[in-house]
Amino acid sequence: MxxxxxxxxxxxxxxxxxxxxxxxxxxxxxxxxxxxxxxxxxxxxxxxxxxxxxxxYGKPAFGLGETLIDGKPVSVHEKIVWQAPFCNLIHFERCLPAGHRRDPKVLVVAPMSGHYATLLRGTVEALLPAAEVYITDWVDARMVPASDGSFDLDDYIDYVIQMIHTLGPDTHVMAVCQPAVPVLAAVALMEADDDPLSPSTMTLMGGPIDTRINPTAVNKLAEEKPIEWFQDNVIMPVPWPQPGVMRLVYPxxxxxxxxxxxxxxxxxxxxxxxxxxxxxxxxxxxxxxxxxxxxxxxxxDLTAEFYLQTVETVFMRHALPKGEMMHRTRPVDTTAIRKVALLTVEGENDDISGVGQTRAAQTICTAIPDQMRMHYVQPDVGHYGVFNGSRFRKEIAPRILAFIGEHGKTDRAKPRPRVIRGGKAGDAA
Known part of the structure; x- marks a missing residue:
């Protein structure tokens, strides 16, 4: 209504x-x-x-038609390399000069939390000079006909695994905010299967791995209300004449x-x-x-089943950090992650995912060797500043690229990551 x-x-x-x-x-x-x-x-x-x-406001365009490589402008073209009813995987294909080194493949998993993937335009722009960038372009649920079926958190995890398989070996996955949980779950499942296509590195940025730590207003709302309250108050059918008419969504x-x-x-x-x-x-x-x-x-809009399952699993039951998360009928075991290097990034003033919530991934991924993990807290930024803005470009993006270069499996040059030790600016995990 x-x-x-x-x-x-x-x-x-x-x-x-x-x-x-x-x-x-x-x-x-x-x-x-x-x-x-x-x-x-x-x-x-x-x-x-x-x-x-x-x-x-309609879906904005990325508008990234050019980037600088070795100080020279090169053109960039968007190309869809994988499709499903609820997501397109976009490759920002660069017209590279002959003899250019092989750059790392970075899969940026954008949040499915109400905004379009173009919210990460600045993230992609900062990575383009040094990486082959792919991004998940999630589809507005009201634009997906009900005949295309449902989409929940389990499907989200399946999508991430399929996209990593599409990109092939030595892929680096980066989850911004909401997808931190499903990406970590996807990598855990791949590692448990000893999947040869498991990513080389996993970067989690401002994500709700454990919302019991420094809970924010968003976290507290989910804890104060039963799941039935969300079902009754925020889930609604898509009205006519949208393509997804009668699909239940969180608008x-x-x-x-x-x-x-x-x-x-x-x-x-x-x-x-x-x-x-x-x-x-x-x-x-x-x-x-x-x-x-x-x-x-x-x-x-988000599908009702994805929204409700996410609220219950991540914010109410805290299933992942408790070791109780299931992917369909299968447990998600984060201790199975052994070969994937882990970087966690937080913003000092984040009012969406409090400080410590993302770092919790370092605690539950116990089998990753110490030399393959790193944590960084960016001073003086909120949630948005973790993945966008001047401090992201100058401080965070270089650390991510250095970490990727250090732990990649190709023969390209591998610069060592800069690690700030001690204080609240960051430290090695």
Whole structure:
């Protein structure tokens, strides 16, 4: 019912959005004398804020058409190399110069938590100069017909294993936030099978491995409510005329509402500043606001079975760190991981996955040799800063690439990772 009301409200606002956009264009037209006045700029700014706060944001593009390799620009093309109903595996294929060294294959597993994989655009961009990058491009559940079947946490783990098999030997897997648990489970299952295609390294970043450690507001909500509460209050059928009509989902707009409410004052201030920048004709600052919110406000639905199983397994039962997680009828044994090097990364100010939650992977993966593991805490960053932004580019990405180079199995050059020992900046696990 709520999903239908949301869709109806969006449809009812369509004429107002169109009118606001027309008025914005009229008051920004250089041939309109009022466009050069404070009044005209105020009207145009008001109309843009109205239009942007009531629109539905579609899936953004990665827009990574070029990267620098050895100081020279090379073109980059997106290529789908594996497909399933709920995910496409995208390869950012670089047009490499002849004789270029063989770079590591990095599978970036993007979170299926309400935002599109393009949220990791900065992550991919930072890795491209030194790696063959692949990313999981999860499909909006409301766009998948019900005839394509269900998708739960077990299916997610199967997808990860299939993609690692597709990429072949010496693959390096990186899980950002939510996929830390299913990726760790997938690697544990592969190692238990003595799979020759097990990844060379596994990097877990800001993930909820053990949410009993420094629980955040998100963790506490899951612990305070029974699973039936989530089933009754946040699971809804997709309305017509979407392709996934009648599929039960956790709507993206609910997830976005939760994220917005956690830092509501910050978002209100950001929009006030955006309005002021528009009135002052500060184009650069206004464009930065547009770029961030075009990405942040673009959300996707999750299948009900995946959402509920994740909430119960990860946040309520803490099944993985307790050694009780099952993949279908099979136990997930993290002590089976022996040959996969492990890097865990956390942000000092992370309010989604508290400090220590990701590092817990180091504790439960007891069979990994000490020389094949490392932990790093990035000072002065929150959750988003763990995988994006200037500190990620300057501090975190180089450590990840160095760790991959150190533990890869190919004959390329292997720089040693930089490890900060002692203090809260990070340490070897």
């Amino acid at each position: 709520y999903y239908h009301l949301y869709e109806m409200n969006h449809a009812m606002m369509a004429p107002w959005r169109a009118a606001a956009d027309q008025m914005r264009l009229a008051f920004r037209n250089p041939f309109n004398p009022l466009a050069h006045t404070y009044f005209g700029r105020t009207v145009a700014a008001s109309m843009e804020v109205l239009e942007r706060t009531t629109r539905r 993206g707009f609910l997830q976005l509402s939760g994220f917005m409410s956690m830092n509501l004052d910050r978002h209100v201030i950001a929009h006030k500043e955006f309005f002021a920048h528009l009135v002052k004709n500060d184009g650069d600052a206004a464009e930065k606001h547009r770029e961030f919110y075009d990405e942040y406000l673009a959300v996707m």
